[in-house]
Amino acid sequence: MNVPHQSTPIRLLLGLLLAVCAGAASATLGLSPGVAGAASASSAPPAARMQAVTPTDSNSLYTQHEVQLESGTVVREFATADGVVFAVSWQGPVLPDLSALLGGYFNTFKLEADRVRLSGRRGGPLSVQQADLVVQSGGRMRHFFGHAYAPSLIPAGVNIKDVLQ
Template identity: 50%
Template sequence: MSIRLIRALVPAALAVATTLGVAPPARAALGGAPMATPSGAVAKTVSPVARAASSTNASSVSVSANYTVKETTSSSGTVVREYVGTDGNVFGITWRGPFMPDLSALLGTYFPQYKSAVEAQRSQRKGRGPVAVEQSGLVVHSLGHMGAFFGQAYLPAALPSGVSADDIR
């Protein structure tokens, strides 16, 4: 099945799913406010993952209070984590689960930039494979196969003080 055909069928499938009472995929927009929790999904705020400090004391741990993490699990089992700065805007997103989330919704206004980078990358190589977009204003890593998708997207310039790309996981 071609990508064009799949893209053409997605809106119709979402309309049917909504009619049948199945929740649409989670929606968030990188650089904007966190998503509203979709019907049938479960959302919670989780503590940022602690990182070991760079000292020799292995028990030293530092946690940044410069952001919160909102984790939303859709009814399909896909988990989206939004990294939200103190300004209320999402600076990073991760996903994992049996279904690929709608990247146009997750990336918001950054989606055209991502799409152009992916098209340029794919024109340089044959076949499919992991996607790695690493630009000064946008970083996206995405990989997986049917039933197991993983990814990360963040805005390097929007990372809060003391937060690194390694914190977005």
Template identity: 45%
Template sequence: MMTSQFRILAIVAASLALAAPAYAALGGAPTYPVTASSTSAGAAGQHSAAVARFAASGSSPAASYTVSQTTLSSGTVVSEYIGAGNSVFALSWQGPTMPPLKTLLATYFPSYVQALTDAHVTQGGGYGPAVVHQSGLVVETGGHMGAFVGRAYLPQALPQGVSADDIK
């Protein structure tokens, strides 16, 4: 009797694990589902959960990327900048709460935490925006209670023709 209950529990647990969404983030696949709706570059940021295709201007070949916006249950809007190979090269957020940076930064999260720890020790503590500028990772967070903003990007992964100023 006990083994049959264990088997059923094991089957249910395995089924739930298979049904759970796979999360990736910065440097990987989008964390949140990319919606099928689209908007023009001029209207970007006006629609929640919208996808916009952009082409960078200039004499270099056009850089094409997608921005997928998701509104979290907290009301915070997260934008994922998706380039070639369906890979997220940048993120931005704004809203009443911080987004789950551990999830969004994924494998870059330990580097972020270590850089903040090092900066805290070097500067002797204090409060203020959390800023990390490394050759392979940039994270900038700021704001105050109820109004947080930030962005994170991989400088080496920015498509040709895209600058850090494009990550908003």
């Protein structure tokens, strides 16, 4: 039996999973700002690459870098004074490539997302809360948003809730 209200969450989940493979992002958790963008330089215009590695905001504890992808999605990366990305956030019409944003943390995210999917939960926001990774992702077509951070990389004295607001 085809139940219309079930097809929307399934489409959303499929769209999220497909979007994981689409688009280039500039930030990667645990790496220097702009490393992922440099690796996919052919897909990003020079202005976007320059903007990705130019701080848009900084203080003594961290810097914030921002890039607008060709899709219109804005990705922000937050890096320690030593230049290590400890958090990323996104907002826009297309979900960014989460494998590029999460880098080495992507497998943790994927395992948890698969576990949630296999438990029967479909659609709605996705929340991953592990010791080494926190991800909040939600939205719908043309309005995606979320953030991810590695708790162990957050600089001392930084309140992650204040950073990501």
